[in-house]
Amino acid sequence: MATLESPIAITGMGAVSALGTSCDAMWAAIERGENGIRPVTRYSTEGLGSDLAGMLADTSAFAPPLAVTFAIAAGREALAHARIDPGAATIGLVLGSSLASARADLAKIGDAVGDALGLRGPRIVISTACSSSTHAVGLARDLVRAGHCDAVLAGGTDELTPEIFAGFSALGVVSREPCAPFSTPTGTTLGEGAGLVVVETAGRAIERGASPVAFVRGYALSSDAHHATSPDPNGAGVGRALRAALSDAAMEPAEIDYVNAHGTGTEANDPAEYRAIVTTFEGAPKLPLVSSSKSFLGHAQGAAGILELIVTLISMGRGVTPHTASFRGPRPRCPDDPVAGERPRKVGFERTIATSSAFGGANACVVVERSPSLTPKRSPRTIHVVGASIVGPNAIGLEEAARGAKLSGRAEIDIARAVKGVDPRGLDTTTKLLAAATKRALDAAGLTLRGDARARVGLFVGQTHVSPAADREFHRSIAERSLARLNATAFAKMVLNAAAGAVTRMFDLRGASTAISTGASSGAAVVALGADYLASHGELDALVVAGVHELVGDEPEAATEGASALVLSATPPERPAVALEAWAFGATGDAARCADRVVRASGDKDDEPTRLDAATIAAGSGGFSGAAACAIAAQRALQGGVHVVTDERGTLSVGLRFGRSG
Structure with missing residues (x-):
């Protein structure tokens, strides 16, 4: 039964x-x-x-x-x-x-x-x-x-x-x-x-x-x-x-x-x-x-x-x-x-x-x-990481970051070169970073989206605030033109999901889309939340999960901006890939318990995991560092071993476990 x-x-x-x-x-x-x-x-x-x-x-x-x-x-x-x-x-x-x-x-x-x-x-x-x-x-x-x-x-x-x-x-x-x-x-x-x-x-x-x-x-x-x-x-x-x-x-x-x-x-x-x-x-x-x-x-x-x-x-x-x-x-x-x-x-x-x-x-x-219905329990789908990217300061990408390159400072991105055919005019830094990271991750996954496939891939983004550039443009328009004549285009960017919306249009991603914030843990949190959605929602084949952070301008000198994206897939990969084997959430400061839960969820695997604290990846980086930690863990897991990422800096704690598929 x-x-x-x-x-x-x-x-x-x-x-x-x-x-x-x-x-x-x-x-x-x-x-x-x-x-x-x-x-x-x-x-x-x-x-x-x-x-x-x-x-x-x-x-x-x-x-x-x-x-x-x-x-x-x-x-x-x-x-x-x-x-x-x-x-x-x-x-x-x-x-x-x-x-x-x-x-x-x-x-x-x-x-x-x-x-x-x-x-x-x-x-x-x-x-x-x-x-x-x-x-x-x-x-x-x-x-x-x-x-x-x-x-x-x-x-x-x-x-x-x-x-x-x-x-x-x-x-x-x-x-x-x-x-x-x-x-x-x-x-x-x-x-x-x-x-x-x-x-x-x-x-x-x-x-x-x-x-x-x-x-x-x-x-x-x-x-x-x-x-x-x-x-x-x-x-x-x-x-x-x-x-x-x-x-x-x-x-x-x-x-x-x-x-x-x-x-x-x-x-x-x-x-x-x-x-x-x-x-x-x-x-x-x-x-x-x-x-x-x-x-x-x-x-x-x-x-x-x-x-x-x-x-x-x-x-x-x-x-x-x-x-x-x-x-x-x-x-x-x-x-x-x-x-x-x-x-x-x-x-x-x-x-x-x-x-x-x-x-x-x-x-x-x-x-x-109004009344409860009894429906058969569905088994969650296995989630694979089939592509990942980092767009960081000093042109640091995923491979350099996985080898231990330091992520610190502002990220420069030539969006016209990074995403062919995109008009850079009117794009704020947050959108440029997110678009570049998404493009690299999709390319790494080998995904070509045409026809009905476009509706089966979505985008989840973790970040802490809207683009500072967009924020300045919005408030400048009020100061210069009055409240009643503010810039409507700038106003449309004053929602957290503005960058996500722009990127879904660039790449025609018509599946599930959202933007979440859990403070400094936003990047790691959105990877786990995306995995949770993809595992239980059959309308998607894949989901891009990304964290992005644009510096406001008054952060400490060591603060970092950048974007990182992972392509999660519910379809068994045809080439070597990484499984996102488990994830767990807890209250702020509860990373140890989250890590313990994902380690215990290992099934038959008894490898001692390598642990990675997202806070060590990039200082003061909002949604970027948590997603980057997950991308690094996935990249390292391709070479073998089990890797656990934890992040407890925001309004929740999260633990994620990565291991090579198969």
């Missing part, structure tokens, strides 16, 4: 939104037919294209920075709802946020929230703009299922700052009226808030007497590889994520009753997304209901996906379907009736899929259901 997967449950929810600072308050407002979109009073919106937003009317109970205190409040509510004691379990944190700057380590947001809530597990920040928190829920499922954590607090948070408001205005996508997804007028209404959910195995929840709200059945990511800010008009990227999420959930399209759409209300997004939905469910007896909660919450950026999912879960439990407010009739290529109304509709559903899309073409979809 096949072994069955333990269902993964959501046992607690917390929300801070324009409609209330708790789940109960938000839902009561929704039932009353209230809309969270209202005139902005926190700052002037003169010249910004609209004076409306889904913002909290009163933030007096929240100290700055609001993104942190919003998340703390939502996290406390979720933990209390789940009746879980942070001190009695290893609870991780996966937090999505759009906040990005060259002057602040994005991972510190996760640390601030984790410290306030007393969480003792690994902490990960996902920053793919508006799809961040949807990915966070999926990643939480994976971490719990693999046994890396007892439970995970997952979701997202963002504050609507004047700069973000002005940036979207510069892109020409804000509406002067409350946004009306799939209807008129076109344009979105921005918002803010935080949402967090507790994710754990159903077995553990039952043991401690918790009552599951719903169950996470599957999720998937994809990349449009199309444009920095606009979606693929054919909806192909969203469609790939929808189909892959259903496959991960072992479900047929006909089993889905309702789609909670990204539904921003913009001219470009709505028809592209609806085309993806129609194509995905083509052949099903009927199209599921589709609606957008942004119509009454506003577009809460990094918190959008999770707040909309929480609305969906509450609706599911109450036997109603979330509505689309402000609907005045359908636009061309949009649904005739996206559950139009000012209150939820009295139609129940059992299974749903939620979609999110973002700058850089990063898409995420998650499948949830």
Whole structure:
């Protein structure tokens, strides 16, 4: 008899939104037919294209920075709802946020929230703009299922700052009226808030007497590889994520009753997304209901996906379907009736899929259901390293670094020579380094991407901040031209996944794509997280995992910039390669335990491993040194022996074990 997967449950929810600072308050407002979109009073919106937003009317109970205190409040509510004691379990944190700057380590947001809530597990920040928190829920499922954590607090948070408001205005996508997804007028209404959910195995929840709200059945990511800010008009990227999420959930399209759409209300997004939905469910007896909660919450950026999912879960439990407010009739290529109304509709559903899309073409979809299903347990696929690279200072590459060459200082890269056919104009240093490392790794792997193969290779990137060059360009445009006339192109680069998005377009990588930050351990962490995704998600054949760091300018003299990439493959290699045999996560300072776990996972191998501490590879190098340590370990493993990389410098500790395949 096949072994069955333990269902993964959501046992607690917390929300801070324009409609209330708790789940109960938000839902009561929704039932009353209230809309969270209202005139902005926190700052002037003169010249910004609209004076409306889904913002909290009163933030007096929240100290700055609001993104942190919003998340703390939502996290406390979720933990209390789940009746879980942070001190009695290893609870991780996966937090999505759009906040990005060259002057602040994005991972510190996760640390601030984790410290306030007393969480003792690994902490990960996902920053793919508006799809961040949807990915966070999926990643939480994976971490719990693999046994890396007892439970995970997952979701997202963002504050609507004047700069973000002005940036979207510069892109020409804000509406002067409350946004009306799939209807008129076109344009979105921005918002803010935080949402967090507790994710754990159903077995553990039952043991401690918790009552599951719903169950996470599957999720998937994809990349449009199309444009920095606009979606693929054919909806192909969203469609790939929808189909892959259903496959991960072992479900047929006909089993889905309702789609909670990204539904921003913009001219470009709505028809592209609806085309993806129609194509995905083509052949099903009927199209599921589709609606957008942004119509009454506003577009809460990094918190959008999770707040909309929480609305969906509450609706599911109450036997109603979330509505689309402000609907005045359908636009061309949009649904005739996206559950139009000012209150939820009295139609129940059992299974749903939620979609999110973002700058850089990063898409995420998650499948949830009301009652648990028992599905056969899938064996994780074996992961091989089939190519690797280092782009370091003084033209140091992988072979020199593996022989012990010192990595220190700035990295110079001639991107026109490194990547033939790429126009270097407008590319920041982070993007150049990442592109060069990706090209070298793909070449080393011998991968040629054509046709359908392009959708089966993705890109995961670990870094601590956006490009300092892009950051300077953005703030210079405000200083020289005013907030209302800032540079829209520069604004689009103020998300952590901007470089990843640019590189997916360069190489037409259409598979799963994301950007994560765990501070100084980001590079090693993204290699392990990428391996985890590839091992359990069958829509990919290979995944490029990379760490990159561009110097800000005020680091110590020994600080290093550079990029390193590895090509992970789930296909047995035809030539000598290296197996990524095991990986483990822990809290900050827990590297020894992570190393012990990956050594004990060696199976029949009894070789004494050679250990490599990522901190010794390159000082002050953000995402670069951890990925470089993994590339070096893989290169050395080709010559024989077992090599273990550890990194405990950031918001999590990680251990990875490399050994020659075969």
